[in-house]
Amino acid sequence: MPLHKIITHDSATKIYIWKIEESFEDLFDEVVLNDINLIRLNTMKSEMHQRGFLSVRKLLQEAGYSDADLHYDQDGKPHLKPNSQNIEPVEISISHSFEFSTIAISDKPIGIDIELAKEKVLKIASRFMDVSHLKDLSEEEQIRKATVVWGIKESVFKIKNEKGISFPDHIFENTFLLSDKKATAQLSFNNLIESFDIFFEEIDSNNSQNYTLVYAFEN
Incomplete structure (x- = not known):
């Protein structure tokens, strides 16, 4: 299963790691993107970056969120809207490199x-x-x-x-x-x-x- 690992750092902080093994088509079929992120995806020249981008959305699903819950500020920093599991604002950080992508979700500022x-x-x-x-x-x-x-x-x-x-x-x-x-x-x-x-x-x-x-x- 491409969900490689979940690290529970503490009661309010989890790290999700995805091993990117799927094709672009398979990943694209399994996520729903908002209009802004669909445009962003289509402007990426590298399929590797596209797959990394989509795998991050798979990790959001694993954490109980969707692409619609994720937005970026004017400086490009990602933010999450609260969902049914968290009524308080939560912090998110995102990274991907070749075969792996990861997100960190916490109740305090975190970088990954x-x-x-x-x-x-x-x-x-x-x-x-x-x-x-x-x-x-x-x-x-x-x-x-x-x-x-x-x-x-x-x-x-x-x-x-x-x-x-x-x-x-x-x-x-x-x-x-x-x-x-x-x-x-x-x-x-x-x-x-x-x-x-x-x-x-x-x-x-x-x-x-x-x-x-x-x-x-x-x-």
Whole structure:
């Protein structure tokens, strides 16, 4: 079943992960899109992105929502309307990468990212992270850790979603081990320093490719 996993972080926070195995046609037949999102889907040039977009709608269904419950603000941040299960506003974050898509739903601001771990992340690591955090690690461990750090930066940015935030200049990960499965980070921006709790885990796609899931909460 393409619903790969549900992570219950706490009583008010769930992470839904979809493994995208269906064709575009099968996914399209199983969801109902509003007019705006149908136009958005048709403007996507890549079928991979289209399937990722549709699989997110499948995850919304798994969580008891529909495409009609999802809307985006002027900055592109997603929001959910309350449904029969939640009369209070709920927070949502969305990510997809190649074979997987994921959504996080919580009663507090949350940011989520899923990434395929690739060698090229090391070539750009100095552009977004403190590379001293990769010291004394094997190349495989460096790839894995740099992918986590990228996910940390993405997740924190998705919570704040403010123009001008720079990954290397404003978001800072604290020292952590891959075995910790959690970390902390700070956002230093507009004369404010904000702290975030980070959680991460690796997902095996069963074809020798590994993905990293990261999600963050403002502390």
